[in-house]
Amino acid sequence: MIFRQLFDRTSSTYSYLIAERSGGEALLIDPVLENADQYVQLLNELDVKLALAVDTHIHADHVTALGSLRQKTDCATAMGEQSAAECVSVKFREGEKLCVDNLRLDILYTPGHTDDSYSFVLPDRVFTGDTLLIRGTGRTDFQNGDPGAQYDSLFGKLLRLPQDTLVYPAHDYNGMAVSTIGEELQHNPRLQVDSRQAYIEQMNALDLDDPKLMDIAVPANRSCGMKIAA
Ligand SMILES: [Fe+2]
Secondary structure, three states: OEEEEEEEOOOOEEEEEEEOOOOOEEEEEOOEHHHHHHHHHHHHHHOOEEEEEEOOOOOOOOOEOHHHHHHHHOOEEEEEOOOOOOOOOEEEOOOOEEEEOOEEEEEEEOOOOOOOOEEEEEOOEEEEEOOEEOOEEOOOOOOOOOHHHHHHHHHHOHHHOOOOOEEEEOEOOOOOOOEEHHHHHHHOHHHOOOOHHHHHHHHHOOOOOOOOOHHHHHHHHHOOOOOOOO
C-alpha cells in the first residue's frame, strides 16, 4: 500500500494519500486548498490517479481542496450525508465503504465535533478526523457540535477498535504524527472520565476562542472551497 501523511503548516492539518499500488487509483482524505498543486505533483510522482477526495467533516480552520482537485484531476468528491456541502458528487453514510482499487475503508459516523463528522477504518489504522486527536479530542462548541454525541462516538465506536489500531487524526498541534487506540485510552487526558456527563462537563468548560479562519472557511467549504469570500 502507498501511504503518505501530508502536513499543512498553516492550519496544522494532516491530509492522507492512500493507494493500493503504483499505477492504480488514489484516495485523498482532508486535502487543503493551498496544497492542491503539491498533491497533484505527488500523485504524478507516485504514478497514481486520484479517484476520490473526501473530507471527514466541514472544516472551520482551513479551506478544503475538494473542488480544486475535482477541477484539476476529475476525481469524485465525497462527504457524509449530514454535510451541508452540496457540491460533492457522492454522499456516504455509516456502513458503506470508501472503495479505491481493492482498498476498502469502512465508514463510521462519529458526530460530536460537528454533526457531519466521519471516521474511516482500514484493518490496521483509523482516520479519526477531529473526533479523536492525539492526547485530545475535537472541540464541540460550534457547527452543531455536541459533547454527548462525541462521547458516544468515542466510547461506543472508535475506542472499541483493536487497541493496536493506528490513529491518524486530521490535526496535531504538538508535533505528534500517529498514535494507537490503546495509547489514547491510557494517556489521552480527555478520555479519563468515568461517565458521559463528566465528559460533557469537561468539554463545556473549555471556553476556546473561535478558529481564525472560521468565518471564511466554513462557508467556503460548503462549496468545496470554490467560493471564497474576500
Ligand atoms: Fe474540525
